[in-house]
Amino acid sequence: MKYLTQILINKRDALQHRLTDSYRWHQALWKAFPSPAGTPRSFLSRVDNYGQNYRVYLLSDRAPMMQPWGEWATREIASNFLEYTHYRFDLRANPTIKRIIRSESGERKKNGRRTAIYDPDQLNEWLQNKAQQHGFTILNVEVGAPVTQHFRRKNRQGKHICVDFRGTLQVQNQNHFKDAFQIGIGPAKAFGFGMLVLQPLG
Structure with missing residues (x-):
């Protein structure tokens, strides 16, 4: 994996986008990595409660495509990490x-x-x-x-x-x-x- 992305989203906004359980998050995060049908998943994710927000970590082999919700910040992982x-x-x-x-x-x-x-x-x-x-x-x-x-x-x-x-x-x-x-x-x-x-x- 080469990229680490942090996403912050207000819980009210998450509710509006129907991000209400792990399967909804799963579907939403897949959209950040558009690929032909049947392509294996190429990322790991984690969703944390973070005060009034959710904090999401994405670990991926390519940079995600930013979605129209939350604040996205992606950085490349150091080669010696x-x-x-x-x-x-x-x-x-x-x-x-x-x-x-x-x-x-x-x-x-x-x-x-x-x-x-x-x-x-x-x-x-x-x-x-x-x-x-x-x-x-x-x-x-x-x-x-x-x-x-x-x-x-x-x-x-x-x-x-x-x-x-x-x-x-x-x-x-x-x-x-x-x-x-x-x-x-x-x-x-x-x-x-x-x-x-x-x-x-x-």
């Missing part, structure tokens, strides 16, 4: 466990069911496992309380469990760590989860 060894991090994730589902004959089905994690110890274990997969270790972390986010998609209700992880990390494998920054961590990335917000230390 991912070359440090220690960072302060902020990760909003959708921690889940994939359960195995079997047919009546006992055969394992291809697609399992994701179950949300609520237990603090299991949340910490989930993060530690993700860190190991993505080439870094957690030095310290504060785990936020799980929050349920509801959304409506094609007249059907859905929900995600949202957990904020904040702390410091140490990079062990530069390539895997860069991949985590590029593609995000955990499921539901199209709905505003998985972006690794980083601040270099030292």
Whole structure:
């Protein structure tokens, strides 16, 4: 990812533009990256409450096309940004466990069911496992309380469990760590989860 964009929008204006849940945000932010149908998503996003506003972060491989709402500011990420060894991090994730589902004959089905994690110890274990997969270790972390986010998609209700992880990390494998920054961590990335917000230390 080469560009970081910050968007500020007043909550009243967001309501007028029907930015009322994660799926609405998902649809609105896609419009900033016009592409032929079927093109894979090329950005990560995150939406925060910010006083009377929403603050949106977009991490993308190309500069977004500014939309007719909010205040948009885009900058190119420094070429050496991912070359440090220690960072302060902020990760909003959708921690889940994939359960195995079997047919009546006992055969394992291809697609399992994701179950949300609520237990603090299991949340910490989930993060530690993700860190190991993505080439870094957690030095310290504060785990936020799980929050349920509801959304409506094609007249059907859905929900995600949202957990904020904040702390410091140490990079062990530069390539895997860069991949985590590029593609995000955990499921539901199209709905505003998985972006690794980083601040270099030292």
